[in-house]
Amino acid sequence: MSRRKQLLIGAVANLGNIATGLTIGFSAVALPAMQTAHHEPPVSDEQTSWIASLISVSMPVGCILEGPLLDRLGRRVTLIMVNIPSVLGWLIIASASHRHNWFLFQVYVGRLLTGLSSGCTGSPSAVYVSEVLDKKLRGLVITWGSLGVSFGILLVYILRYVFQQNWRLIAGICTFLSSISIVSAWYLLPETPVWLASRGRIRDADVSMRLIRRVPQKQSLPESLQVELDTITTQSALQHSSNWRDKLTFLKRPEAYKPILIMNAFMFFQQFSGIYVIILYGVTIVQEIGITFDGYIVTVIIGIIRLVMSLVISYASKRFGRRFLCNVSGVGMTLSMGILTGLLGLSQGVSHTWLLITPLIIFIVFCTIGFLPLPYAMIGEVFPLKIRGPACSETMFMGAVLWFIVVKLFPSMKNWMGYHNVFAMYTGMIAMGTVVMYLYLPETQGKSLYEIEEAFRGNGKCIRDAELRDKRPRGQDTNI
Numbered sequence: 001m002s003r004r005k006q007l008l009i010g011a012v013a014n015l016g017n018i019a020t021g022l023t024i025g026f027s028a029v030a031l032p033a034m035q036t037a038h039h040e041p042p043v044s045d046e047q048t049s050w051i052a053s054l055i056s057v058s059m060p061v062g063c064i065l066e067g068p069l070l071d072r073l074g075r076r077v078t079l080i081m082v083n084i085p086s087v088l089g090w091l092i093i094a095s096a097s098h099r100h101n102w103f104l105f106q107v108y109v110g111r112l113l114t115g116l117s118s119g120c121t122g123s124p125s126a127v128y129v130s131e132v133l134d135k136k137l138r139g140l141v142i143t144w145g146s147l148g149v150s151f152g153i154l155l156v157y158i159l160r161y162v163f164q165q166n167w168r169l170i171a172g173i174c175t176f177l178s179s180i181s182i183v184s185a186w187y188l189l190p191e192t193p194v195w196l197a198s199r200g201r202i203r204d205a206d207v208s209m210r211l212i213r214r215v216p217q218k219q220s221l222p223e224s225l226q227v228e229l230d231t232i233t234t235q236s237a238l239q240h241s242s243n244w245r246d247k248l249t250f251l252k253r254p255e256a257y258k259p260i261l262i263m264n265a266f267m268f269f270q271q272f273s274g275i276y277v278i279i280l281y282g283v284t285i286v287q288e289i290g291i292t293f294d295g296y297i298v299t300v301i302i303g304i305i306r307l308v309m310s311l312v313i314s315y316a317s318k319r320f321g322r323r324f325l326c327n328v329s330g331v332g333m334t335l336s337m338g339i340l341t342g343l344l345g346l347s348q349g350v351s352h353t354w355l356l357i358t359p360l361i362i363f364i365v366f367c368t369i370g371f372l373p374l375p376y377a378m379i380g381e382v383f384p385l386k387i388r389g390p391a392c393s394e395t396m397f398m399g400a401v402l403w404f405i406v407v408k409l410f411p412s413m414k415n416w417m418g419y420h421n422v423f424a425m426y427t428g429m430i431a432m433g434t435v436v437m438y439l440y441l442p443e444t445q446g447k448s449l450y451e452i453e454e455a456f457r458g459n460g461k462c463i464r465d466a467e468l469r470d471k472r473p474r475g476q477d478t479n480i
Contacts, residue, residue: 002214006133009212010141012188013079013128015181017145019086020118021152022174024280027052028299029160030167039165041100051107055115056407060400062119067393069120075128076191082120083185086178089113094171110171117178119400123392126380130449131192132212139318139445142380146373147310154303194385197232205232231450250386255456259382262440263395266375269433271402273333274426275367277410278302278360289344289356289419298357302364309368321445322374323438329370330434336363337430341423371433375399381444384453 031052034043043051062082069078093110097103122145129141155177159170190212196205207217209229215221221229250256278285279302286298316325340359375395383391413422444452 002212003134003137005214006137006212007141009189010129010133010137010144012181012184013125014141014144014148015184016079016083016086016117016121016178017125017148018152018155019083019114019174019178019181020121021149021154022090022156022177023055023086023114023118023152024149025153025156025303026114026167026171026174027055029156029170033165033167036165040098041103047104051111053408054108054111055118056400056404058112058115059119060397060404062116062121063123063393063397063400065116065393066120066123066396067389067391069389070124070127070392071389074191074195075124075131076185076189078120078124079128079185079189080182082117082124083178083182084117085113085120086117087175087182089115089117090171090175090178094168094175096168119396122376123379123396126377127388127392128189128192128380130380131194132190135446135448136318138381139321140314142377143310143314143317143373145376146368147307147314150303150306150310150368154300154307157300157303193229194232197229198385202233205229247387247390250384254458255384255453256387256391258456259384259442260391260395262442263375263379263382263391264398265436266378266433266441267395267399268402269429269436270371270375271399271406272426272429273367273371273433274337274406274423274429275372276403276407277426278363279306280407281410285360285419286357288414301361305361305364306368306372309365310373313369313373316369317377318445321443322378323441323443325370326374326437326441327370327434329366329372329374330430330437332366332369333363333371334427334431334434336360336366337423337427341420341427344420344423371430378444381449381452382442382456384456385449 031043031048033039034051035045035048066078066082069081073081089110089112091110092106092113096106096110125145126142129144130138133141156170156174159173160167163169190208191204193205193209193212196202196208206221206229209215209225210217210221213225215225220226251260313325336359340356340363343356343359376399379392379395380388410422417425442452442455447455
C-alpha cells in the first residue's frame with residue numbers, strides 16, 4: 001500500500017508539467033488558425049512570432065522565482081502556487097477579445113503568464129519527488145515530469161484535431177486542465193518531511209512521513225524509517241541554521257560546486273544538441289529539407305514518440321540507471337544526427353522522404369531516453385539540501401536562457417549556414433556532451449539523497465554502507 005500511495009503522490013506532483021506541455025504545443029495549434037483569412041482580428045507574421053516566443057521571455061523569470069519559493073513557502077505550497085499563473089493565463093487567452101488592440105494585449109499577457117508558470121514548474125516537482133519517495137521508487141517516478149510535458153504537447157495536438165480552428169475553446173480546456181493540478185496538490189499532497197524538519201517542525205515531519213509511507217500514528221516507525229527521520233532532522237537543523245553568507249561559502253565545497261557544474265554542463269549540451277529546434281521547428285524543417293510529407297503529421301508522430309519513450313524511460317531509469325541511459329542517448333543522437341547531416345550534404349535538393357525522415361525520428365527516440373528528460377529529472381537529486389532551492393533555480397534559469405538563444409538564433413543560422421552546417425554543429429556538440437557526461441555524470445539510481453551528497457564529498461564509506469543496507473529484506477528502503 002505504501003508503494004501505491006507513493007506512486008499516486010508522484011503522479012500528482014507532476015501534473016503541473018502537463019500544463020507546460022500544453023503551453024509549448026499551443027502556438028503550433030493556434031497560430032495557423034489565427035492567420036486564416038476569416039480570423040477576426042487579423043494577425044500578422046510579426047505578431048504571431050511574438051505570440052510564439054513570449055513564453056521564452058517569461059520562463060527564465062519563473063526559473064529565478066522557483067528557488068526562493070521552494071525554500072520559503074515549502075514544496076507543497078510552491079507546487080500549488082506555480083500553477084496559478086497558468087490558470088490565469090489560459091483564462092485570459094480563452095476570453096480574448098475580437099477587437100484588435102485588446103486581442104493582442106490579452107494573448108500576449110496570457111502567453112507571458114503561462115510561460116512564467118512553465119518556468120516555475122519543473123524543479124518543484126523534481127525536488128518534491130526526490131524528497132518523499134523511497135530511493136528505489138524514485139528512479140521510476142523522477143522522469144514523470146518529462147512524461148507530463150510530452151503528454152501535454154500530444155494532448156493539445158489532439159484537441160486541435162477535434163476542435164479544428166476553435167483555439168479559444170482549446171485554451172478554455174487548458175484552463176480546466178491546469179486547475180486540476182492545483183486542486184489535486186491541495187487535497188492529496190503533504191509537505192515533505194525534509195522541508196518541515198528544516199523549519200524545526202519535527203512533529204509535522206513525523207506525521208508527513210507516516211502519511212506518505214502509510215504508518216498509523218499509534219504504531220512505532222519501522223527502524224529504517226526512524227533512522228531516516230533522525231538523519232533528516234540532524235541534517236536539516238544544520239542546513240537551516242545557515243544564512244546566505246554561509247551558503248556562498250558552502251559553494252566552495254565539492255558536494256556543492258561539483259553537481260552545479262555537472263548539471264549546468266548537461267543543460268548546455270542538451271540545448272545545443274538541437275533537441276528543441278527539432279521539436280519546435282519540426283514542420284518547417286520537414287518542409288525545407290526535402291521531406292515530401294505532411295509537416296503536421298510529422299509533428300504528431302514526434303509527439304507520440306516522445307510520449308511512448310517517456311513511458312519507457314520511467315521503467316528504464318529504474319532498471320538501468322541514469323548514466324547508462326545518458327550514454328546510450330548521446331551515442332544514438334550523435335549517430336542519427338550525423339547520418340542526417342551526411343544525407344543533407346549529399347541530397348543537393350533531391351527528395352528522399354523516408355531516407356531523411358528515418359534518422360530524424362531515430363534522433364527523437366534517442367534524445368527522449370536521456371538528454372531530454374535527465375537534466376530536469378536529476379536536479380532534484382544531486383544538489384545538497386543547503387542549496388537545493390537556489391541551485392535548482394539557477395540551473396533551470398541557465399537552461400531557459402540557453403533555450404531562448406538556441407531557438408531564437410536557429411532561423412538566422414539556417415539561412416546563413418544552411419541546414420547541413422547547422423546540423424553538423426549539433427552533431428559535434430552532442431558528441432562532446434556525450435564524452436563529458438560519460439566522464440563526470442554520477443549514478444544516482446539506488447542511492448539516497450544523503451548518499452549522493454556524500455559521494456560528491458568523496459566519502460566512499462557512505463556508499464559501502466549503503467550497499468550493505470541494500471542487502472536487507474525489501475521494505476527497508478530509505479531516501480535520505
